[in-house]
Amino acid sequence: xxxxxxxxxxxxxxxxxxxxxxxxxxxxxxxxxxxxxxxxxxxxxxxxxxxxxxxxxxxxxxxxxxxxxxxxxxxxxxxxxxxxxxxxxxxxxxxxxxxxxxxxxxxxxxxxxxxxxxxxxxxxxxxxxxxxxxxxx
Amino acid sequence: xxxxxxxxxxxxxxxxxxxxxxxxxxxxxxxxxxxxxxxxxxxxxxxxxxxxxxxxxxxxxxxxxxxxxxxxxxxxxxxxxxxxxxxxxxxxxxxxxxxxxxxxxxxxxxxxxxxxxxxxxxxxxxxxxxxxxxxxx
Amino acid sequence: xxxxxxxxxxxxxxxxxxxxxxxxxxxxxxxxxxxxxxxxxxxxxxxxxxxxxxxxxxxxxxxxxxxxxxxxxxxxxxxxxxxxxxxxxxxxxxxxxxxxxxxxxxxxxxxxxxxxxxxxxxxxxxxxxxxxxxxxx
Amino acid sequence: xxxxxxxxxxxxxxxxxxxxxxxxxxxxxxxxxxxxxxxxxxxxxxxxxxxxxxxxxxxxxxxxxxxxxxxxxxxxxxxxxxxxxxxxxxxxxxxxxxxxxxxxxxxxxxxxxxxxxxxxxxxxxxxxxxxxxxxxx
Numbered sequence: 001x002x003x004x005x006x007x008x009x010x011x012x013x014x015x016x017x018x019x020x021x022x023x024x025x026x027x028x029x030x031x032x033x034x035x036x037x038x039x040x041x042x043x044x045x046x047x048x049x050x051x052x053x054x055x056x057x058x059x060x061x062x063x064x065x066x067x068x069x070x071x072x073x074x075x076x077x078x079x080x081x082x083x084x085x086x087x088x089x090x091x092x093x094x095x096x097x098x099x100x101x102x103x104x105x106x107x108x109x110x111x112x113x114x115x116x117x118x119x120x121x122x123x124x125x126x127x128x129x130x131x132x133x134x135x136x137x
Numbered sequence: 138x139x140x141x142x143x144x145x146x147x148x149x150x151x152x153x154x155x156x157x158x159x160x161x162x163x164x165x166x167x168x169x170x171x172x173x174x175x176x177x178x179x180x181x182x183x184x185x186x187x188x189x190x191x192x193x194x195x196x197x198x199x200x201x202x203x204x205x206x207x208x209x210x211x212x213x214x215x216x217x218x219x220x221x222x223x224x225x226x227x228x229x230x231x232x233x234x235x236x237x238x239x240x241x242x243x244x245x246x247x248x249x250x251x252x253x254x255x256x257x258x259x260x261x262x263x264x265x266x267x268x269x270x271x272x273x274x
Numbered sequence: 275x276x277x278x279x280x281x282x283x284x285x286x287x288x289x290x291x292x293x294x295x296x297x298x299x300x301x302x303x304x305x306x307x308x309x310x311x312x313x314x315x316x317x318x319x320x321x322x323x324x325x326x327x328x329x330x331x332x333x334x335x336x337x338x339x340x341x342x343x344x345x346x347x348x349x350x351x352x353x354x355x356x357x358x359x360x361x362x363x364x365x366x367x368x369x370x371x372x373x374x375x376x377x378x379x380x381x382x383x384x385x386x387x388x389x390x391x392x393x394x395x396x397x398x399x400x401x402x403x404x405x406x407x408x409x410x411x
Numbered sequence: 412x413x414x415x416x417x418x419x420x421x422x423x424x425x426x427x428x429x430x431x432x433x434x435x436x437x438x439x440x441x442x443x444x445x446x447x448x449x450x451x452x453x454x455x456x457x458x459x460x461x462x463x464x465x466x467x468x469x470x471x472x473x474x475x476x477x478x479x480x481x482x483x484x485x486x487x488x489x490x491x492x493x494x495x496x497x498x499x500x501x502x503x504x505x506x507x508x509x510x511x512x513x514x515x516x517x518x519x520x521x522x523x524x525x526x527x528x529x530x531x532x533x534x535x536x537x538x539x540x541x542x543x544x545x546x547x548x
Contacts, residue, residue, distance in 0.1 A: 066315060177478060203452060283429060289424050
């Protein structure tokens with residue numbers, strides 16, 4: 001579910017995907033990354049937790065075009081006490097070409113919620129999100 | 138402030154404005170329509186009120202293109218106890234050409250909040266939004 | 275591939291899916307509807323053909339929320355010489371609840387390209403798109 | 412025309428502006444930056460020229476919320492033979508608070524079109540775009 005088809009909605013009059021839309025795909029990638037580790041953004045949302053992006057560096061290498069099937073690859077680059085930096089690439093499925101390289105996505109304060117979540121992100125082990133966090137993030 | 142410029146973000150690979158985006162302009166038109174009558178969507182939002190659209194009929198007549206300046210015209214068509222039907226047109230400013238005619242936008246339950254608001258919508262007179270509604274909408 | 279997950283990108287400050295975004299899902303539904311019948315929007319696009327929406331009637335029944343999995347169902351309602359009217363519903367996958375009913379999407383001039391395409395749409399049989407249409411649509 | 416109002420379309424279920432949408436405002440800022448210097452993106456588009464973004468670094472400082480009026484400030488940071496790096500800030504108009512700092516937007520190959528355009532960007536003097544560029548960008 002980290003694959004996504006490019007429709008007209010994604011493109012602009014330049015004939016390629018509009019540059020802001022890659023950030024939508026990156027969000028999808030992060031959401032599915034969390035889901036695979038037992039974290040639901042819906043549960044987080046219902047408990048009042050957000051995962052704000054603090055900083056983003058993004059290189060646009062090759063544009064995606066109409067009807068492309070793309071995939072978002074997400075890996076953890078660094079975890080500190082209050083931030084989580086992810087490596088994310090948007091890849092064209094047909095030939096594996098890297099389209100976008102978002103090499104330092106800092107998602108702020110993601111990990112203040114406890115060791116369980118931090119461990120889930122860090123080790124990719126699957127955990128249940130704690131029912132209630134002592135410190136909102 | 139019901140005018141709006143068309144940027145790349147608004148267009149798609151067909152070279153014209155993507156069809157869903159006109160609904161964004163219609164929302165802008167409604168928001169400014171309400172603002173001109175003393176109703177702030179932000180205040181409404183902070184008080185927990187939403188103005189859901191229940192039904193929309195939209196005719197796409199002429200496409201807007203990159204760098205067009207458009208305007209949204211909004212008028213009240215009908216008001217009942219629980220709904221408000223608006224006429225909205227998206228017009229190209231340069232020559233007045235009608236691009237989109239959304240002739241029956243039903244905004245549900247908008248007017249349950251009291252006579253003051255209802256009167257404001259109906260008569261286009263400027264009123265202050267009541268501090269607290271007895272019936273949320 | 276007519277299923278789609280709801281992410282933050284789809285929602286608005288009202289806590290539900292922004293009303294214009296359902297039109298993006300309807301486009302996805304039409305695209306996959308055509309693909310299943312051997313018609314690629316990319317091929318159409320590269321040959322300079324667009325499929326404009328002329329008119330849309332949409333009823334908003336139940337809002338989709340964050341992390342919902344939705345599905346778009348598309349059926350042909352009527353075909354005339356120059357238009358194709360589709361019935362489309364956005365459905366919540368978990369319980370089959372209908373969220374949006376777009377009951378008369380008129381896609382203009384879709385069928386001027388020849389009997390092969392018309393038959394494909396009408397009968398849902400799978401055909402190859404003709405290499406070159408004599409009349410653009 | 413580099414000011415912009417925040418509507419529901421801009422926000423997400425987190426109650427603030429969705430992070431990808433700031434890139435739409437940055438595009439608006441660039442477009443108006445060029446317009447003020449005699450460059451029309453529509454003319455560029457009709458002549459087949461695009462201004463791709465190659466790299467973006469963006470810091471999210473303070474979120475914009477519903478009904479905020481924002482402004483995009485754009486200045487040139489560096490110009491090389493084939494790239495133009497812009498400083499762009501998204502500012503809340505009411506109090507001048509900086510919301511987003513996009514400090515290195517590289518717009519690739521913008522300036523290959525000739526000295527007139529390059530000078531326009533560099534000096535902020537107003538020039539007419541040359542009728543036809545010898546080297547597309």
